[in-house]
Amino acid sequence: KNCINVLVTTCPLVQGLSKILLHGLGDLFDIENVYSATKIGRENCFERIHTRFGRKPTYVVIGDGRDEELAAKQLNWPFWRINEHQNLTALVHALDWQFL
Numbered sequence: 428k429n430c431i432n433v434l435v436t437t438c439p440l441v442q443g444l445s446k447i448l449l450h451g452l453g454d455l456f457d458i459e460n461v462y463s464a465t466k467i468g469r470e471n472c473f474e475r476i477h478t479r480f481g482r483k484p485t486y487v488v489i490g491d492g493r494d495e496e497l498a499a500k501q502l503n504w505p506f507w508r509i510n511e512h513q514n515l516t517a518l519v520h521a522l523d524w525q526f527l
Contacts, residue, residue: 430522431480433460435472440465469498477502487527489518 432455436443440463447456462472477486488499491510499506505527507518521527 431460431484432456433462433476435462435464435469435476437464437469439463469494470501473498473502473504485527 434443434447434456436446438446440461443461443463444458447453447461462475464472473488480486486502486504488495488504488506489509490496490506491508496506496508507514507521507527509515509518
């Protein structure tokens with residue numbers, strides 16, 4: 428309830444939004460919080476998010492690849508690897524316990 432979900436996708440924006448709806452995730456991501464890195468790159472998307480929300484929030488990059496991890500490291504943001512359901516459950520507990 429005290430978090431904002433922001434999605435950065437390497438898909439074109441319309442394709443990324445379609446995937447969100449097809450997977451039933453529309454309630455988790457407001458349309459203005461979906462960014463496409465297709466033309467500008469992941470790092471530029473992260474910079475735009477940082478500019479938009481400021482320095483006060485804690486940012487956590489969640490992903491399954493090395494690209495996301497490197498982008499997070501460049502911004503000095505924590506990275507949480509998700510490659511199975513158990514990783515997602517652990518993230519929810521870490522957020523609930525305010526470890527991040």
